[in-house]
Amino acid sequence: MSRGRVAPSGPPPGAPGDDTGCPVLHVDMDAFYASVEVRRRPDLRGLPVIVGGAGGRGVVTSATYEARAFGVHSAMPMTRARRLCPDAVIVSPDFEAYAATSRAVMEVFRSVTPLVEPISLDEAFLDVSGAVRRLGPPARIGELIRARILDEQRITCSVGVAPTKFVAKLASARCKPDGLLVVPAAGLLEFLHPLPVAALWGVGERTEETLVRLGLRTVGDLAATPLTALQDALGPAAGAHLHALAWGRDERSVVPHEPDKSIGAEETFAKDIGDPAAIHRELLRLSERTAARLRDGGHAGRTVAIKVRYADFTTLTRAKTLPAPTDVGQVIYATARALYDALNIAGRPLRLVGVRVEQLVAPESRPRQLELGAAETGWREAEQAVDRAVRRFGTGAVRPATLVRGEDDPRTPPSAPPGELRPGE
DNA sequence: TCTGGGGTCCTTTTGCCC
DNA sequence: TCTGGGGCAAAAGGACCC
Secondary structure, three states, rough: OOOOOOOOOOOOOOOOOOOOOOOOOEEEOOOHHHHHHHHHHHHHHOEEEEOOOOOOEEEEEEHHHHHHHOOOOOEEEEHHHHHHOOOEEEEOOOOHHHHHHHHHHHHHHHHHHOOOEEEEEEEEEEHHHHHHHHHOOOHHHHHHHHHHHHHHOOOOOOEEOOOOHHHHHHHHHHHOOEEEEEEOOHHHHHHHOOOEHHHOOOHHHHHHHHHHHOOOOOHHHHHHOOOHHHHHHOOOHHHHHHHHHHHHOOOOOOOOOOOOEEEEEEEEEEEOOOOOOHHHHHHHHHHHHHHHHHHHHHEEEEEEEEEEOOOOEEEEEEEEEEEEEEEEHHHHHHHHHHHHHHHOOOOOOEEEEEEEEEEEEEHHHHOOOOOOOHHHHHHHHHHHHHHHHHHHHHOOOOHHHHOOOOOOOOOOOOOOOHHHHOOOO
């Protein structure tokens, strides 16, 4: 694929490649997880490769362009992807490997500018206005980054160069794979208005339906619609947001570090589970996992939320706010379990349960654990000891007794409520 | 065709206090 | 004493993104 490729619809109007007033880069790795797998196994090069859960209920997380040619795309159920492309090589995801490559890629970005805002493992916004004198105009910096990543990581990426974040993101999507596209400030609206409404950030399946019902198919249609009409249809926030985007207005700057708002874990079972004891065990596992990640990041949170999903995909959430923030697995578990028990759905088969902790307090603003309660301090120390053991000996080295027994051991007792389980007693 | 797991943000409802 | 309503925080649900 050639460098400097432009959108299939042709170059945007305005002086082509004019990147003055385009400080924002959006860098997006091409078929990232699949590319990492192909790099690891060169025999896969040129083949349709699908990365996704091999289990019965997985979805596609990434697919090579050879697989996409069959209609396979991410978030598609694996069963369907296999039917569309029976010859595809299926690979289970290895997030450790993707995270390692991601760190290396982000380091390349940070060598260009400190203003790097990662969006996920495989994409980031960069504000390069401070690097222009050192490295040249934005488009040149984009090519520099593409060359370095290909050279150092042997994978390709696409770069959008634009006056704003959101247009830069659209631009990188329009030049995929292995391309770079500049949308000059002067050609902004000419680029934007012919695009379908679904191209806008925040327009998913539902919103698209609503807009099409109103006869609005392109971004230009949206721009020509009075703000108040959009707000009536979509709500004040979404209406104002989309109206602004349709006119190319996007005030958001590139922010290197957004603090986490919540941390959680969830699991879809291979087969639906109704047995409340088994659900309790699952809640315990998810609570421990969530707590470990909270402690790892120096976080604690005040609100514990659970999520359950029935066989028919109906999803319920329940939440409880605690008097003080916690990062203790046993406290999270006790709360999660109480929320589940209060639903009164013992025996009803679930396909998913999840645990999440919200209202995180920043590590530095966290008061010393005065209010956490005496009963908790024992747990907290015990769990910190577990953290240390895991760091030395690996995950699974130490686990709560209820999780050590055989998964479907009928003698496994229901886990005791927290009051009955005091370490050191 | 049958839908993962990690999140964010917005809207609406509800309960409480004054 | 009863009722209404404003303001607020929490809870619940849903859309969306990668």
